[in-house]
Amino acid sequence: MTKQRVVVLGGGYAGMTAALRLAPYARVTLVDPDDRFTERVRQHERAAGRPEVTHSRARLLHGTGVEHLAARATALDADARTVRTDSGRTLGYDRLVYALGSHTDPRGAGERAFTAESPEALHKRLLDGPGRLAVVGGGLTGIEMAAEIAEAHPRWEVRLLTGGQIGGGLSTRGRAHVRTVLGRLGVRVEEGRRIADAQGVDADAVLWTAAMRAAGGLAHDAGLDTDPLSGRIRVDAALRSVSHPDVYAAGDAAAARSPRAGALRMACATALPTGAHAAGAIIAESRGAEPGPLSFGYVIQCVSLGRRDGLVQSVRADDTPRERVLTGRPAALVKEQVVRSTLRIMKLTARHPGAVRWIPGMG
Structure with missing residues (x-):
């Protein structure tokens, strides 16, 4: 059978996870203008002076069959199932994963x-x-x-x-x-x-x-149902757009919910599992099955407090805090391992797509 054409918009945590999970089962094109993957959870380290928080996207995708188009999506036609890019290419798709993430509104232009x-x-x-x-x-x-x-x-x-x-x-x-x-x-x-x-x-x-807001302008202009306050795409339990079920949303772009967690917040902790679930749902559809609902629950919150201190906050599945915490140098070490694990999971998924079930909170 001919593999489905899947276009993934956005190469962050959600988009990369979705593309790697889909690679053996579909013809995947990942659209992102940057040839390097940025560890967004290390932005505070980069601001303070860490020299590098990016990794070669070509190396992460090597051997997977995923095509990386280094371009920016400029228009989405959800009825015609096409994406236009600033490279001049127009991509047709059978399924689309919208994972363009979010941005912070600076609330004031200027050098300051x-x-x-x-x-x-x-x-x-x-x-x-x-x-x-x-x-x-x-x-x-x-x-x-x-x-x-x-x-x-x-x-x-x-x-x-x-x-x-x-x-x-x-x-x-x-x-x-x-x-x-x-x-x-x-x-x-x-x-x-x-x-x-x-x-x-x-x-x-x-x-x-x-004041974080989803990068949902492209979706809104295409007629997808989006939340007017957050800009996130409204999705069903399987992460399909409620207005255009050929489009899946993942990461910060999706107004996702799960029975255990309720409404998901914007975070790396939710980007990986929603990216993996969107990919799994597309694979299920290709086999003639109805995709199941997202199953996710929070486990911990990790906070860096400089390089020598931190906080690991135990939380319930709905992200409400328990009183149990880990602090100090041990918490800083745990936080570092959690951050490293995101890249490890992606690298492992490139070789073994089923590794996504090890993402914390899924199941």
């Missing part, structure tokens, strides 16, 4: 404003000379950025501004440890500070880590 997706530019600014850095957003990304930069650049005055309390999803013990470490690193935490844009922040540099 940075986002978590621009770590190189932020690092260059940090090297230009000491000053005052305001990190806006008290979630896990903001916490990691503030701690990492304060540790690596002690001459900078670092503040963490948040409208609520820092680490809102952490337990009392977990939040207390975060406060202790940030205090030790000299980070001043200002809670209850709702910031409209960078213009209202008195600082030499402003780093936005809040």
